[in-house]
Each structure stands twice: as C-alpha cells, then as structure tokens.
Amino acid sequence: DVKVTQSSRYLVKRTGEKVFLECVQDMDHENMFWYRQDPGLGLRLIYFSYDVKMKEKGDIPEGYSVSREKKERFSLILESASTNQTSMYLCASSAPGGGYTFGSGTRLTVV
Amino acid sequence: QKEVEQDPGPLSVPEGAIVSLNCTYSNSAFQYFMWYRQYSRKGPELLMYTYSSGNKEDGRFTAQVDKSSKYISLFIRDSQPSDSATYLCAMSLYNFNKFYFGSGTKLNVKP
Numbered sequence: 001d002v003k004v005t006q007s008s009r010y011l012v013k014r015t016g017e018k019v020f021l022e023c024v025q026d027m028d029h030e031n032m033f034w035y036r037q038d039p040g041l042g043l044r045l046i047y048f049s050y051d052v053k054m055k056e057k058g059d060i061p062e063g064y065s066v067s068r069e070k071k072e073r074f075s076l077i078l079e080s081a082s083t084n085q086t087s088m089y090l091c092a093s094s095a096p097g098g099g100y101t102f103g104s105g106t107r108l109t110v111v
Numbered sequence: 112q113k114e115v116e117q118d119p120g121p122l123s124v125p126e127g128a129i130v131s132l133n134c135t136y137s138n139s140a141f142q143y144f145m146w147y148r149q150y151s152r153k154g155p156e157l158l159m160y161t162y163s164s165g166n167k168e169d170g171r172f173t174a175q176v177d178k179s180s181k182y183i184s185l186f187i188r189d190s191q192p193s194d195s196a197t198y199l200c201a202m203s204l205y206n207f208n209k210f211y212f213g214s215g216t217k218l219n220v221k222p
Contacts, residue, residue: 099160102154
C-alpha cells in the first residue's frame with residue numbers, strides 16, 4: 001500500500017512565524033499535491049508538482065510556497081503565518097492515471 | 112459557480128438503510144469520477160472510481176455516472192455504523208493529474 005506520511009498531526013504556531021509542513025510518499029509517485037480543507041469550503045488545491053523541482057500553483061497559492069528537492073518529499077511553506085491559514089492541510093500523491101492517496105493531515109492552528 | 116456541487120448534509124439514516132449520495136458538476140469534459148471516504152481526523156481514502164458513464168459495483172457500494180445530466184451518485188446498501196463518515200466526490204479531466212472535489216456529505220448511520 002502507498003503510504004503518504006505527514007510529519008505532524010497537530011501544530012500550533014504564532015502569527016508571523018515561518019511554518020514548514022513536510023510530506024513524504026514511499027511509492028515513487030510523480031505527482032504530489034497540497035490541499036487545505038475547511039468546513040463548508042471542501043478541499044482547495046494550494047500547489048502541486050509533477051516532478052522534482054517542478055511546481056505549479058493551484059487555486060489558492062497566496063501566502064504559500066513549496067519545495068520538491070527529492071521525488072518522495074514535498075514541503076509546504078507558510079512564509080509568514082496568519083490566523084486565516086488555520087486549517088487542515090492534506091498532502092496527496094498519485095501516479096499518472098491513478099487516484100490520489102492522501103496523508104492523515106496536519107491540523108494547523110495559528111494564534 | 113463551483114465546478115462540483117455536493118450537499119453537505121448531515122444525512123442521518125438507520126442501520127440497514129440504502130444511502131444515496133450525489134454530486135453535480137458543470138464541466139462536461141470531466142472523464143474520471145471518484146468517491147472518497149473520510150473518517151474524522153483522517154485523510155480521505157479512495158473508495159471507488161469510474162471512467163466516463165455507467166455503473167460500477169464493489170460489495171455494498173455502487174457508483175453511478177450520468178454524463179448527460181452531469182450527475183454522479185454513490186449508493187450504499189445495508190448501511191452500517193462503520194459507514195459513518197464524510198463522503199467526497201471528485202472528478203478529473205482526461206489527464207487525471209488534477210482533481211476537483213465536492214465539499215463532502217457527512218453521513219451518520221445510527222445503530
């Protein structure tokens with residue numbers, strides 16, 4: 001089974017901090033994604049990557065950046081955390097022609 | 112208008128009932144249709160996926176796609192309390208690399 005591992009289940013950060021969310025997958029998938037999930041808004045795509053060092057903006061990239069230096073790792077960076085970035089963050093990976101496998105999520109609270 | 116619309120519920124049914132979950136969409140170019148199940152505080156897991164129109168059955172679950180009406184359904188027969196979760200529909204264009212999600216329907220199956 002594909003495993004997508006997100007480094008933290010719960011995080012509490014202060015406004016203005018730089019925050020790193022890490023995601024690692026173990027099945028050599030080309031595609032990796034970062035979503036945030038909020039009640040009533042569903043899943044919204046932040047960034048995705050089809051290959052190492054490649055990244056593309058999703059629907060809500062403002063305030064975020066990403067890094068993919070190795071195929072198995074995709075990091076989401078909140079440059080200066082704000083309270084409106086309090087959310088559940090979900091990482092996913094997929095092979096071409098396959099469905100997503102999601103991680104368990106990181107619930108981030110910015111105070 | 113959202114690309115994918117899904118009634119958020121909650122939907123509450125007695126154990127053993129047949130459950131019908133639905134999504135509508137606006138983009139007629141969608142080719143792949145998926146259903147994910149998400150338990151509380153977990154990431155979504157792929158339940159079923161279908162390509163183009165038609166039905167697909169897997170145990171107690173049946174996925175149905177009606178492309179002419181831009182409408183997809185998930186039926187759960189003999190529902191169990193363990194089916195209590197949020198169900199997300201998702202769909203993709205031909206390249207299967209980016210998915211568009213509904214906001215999820217919360218289902219509660221009462222013993």
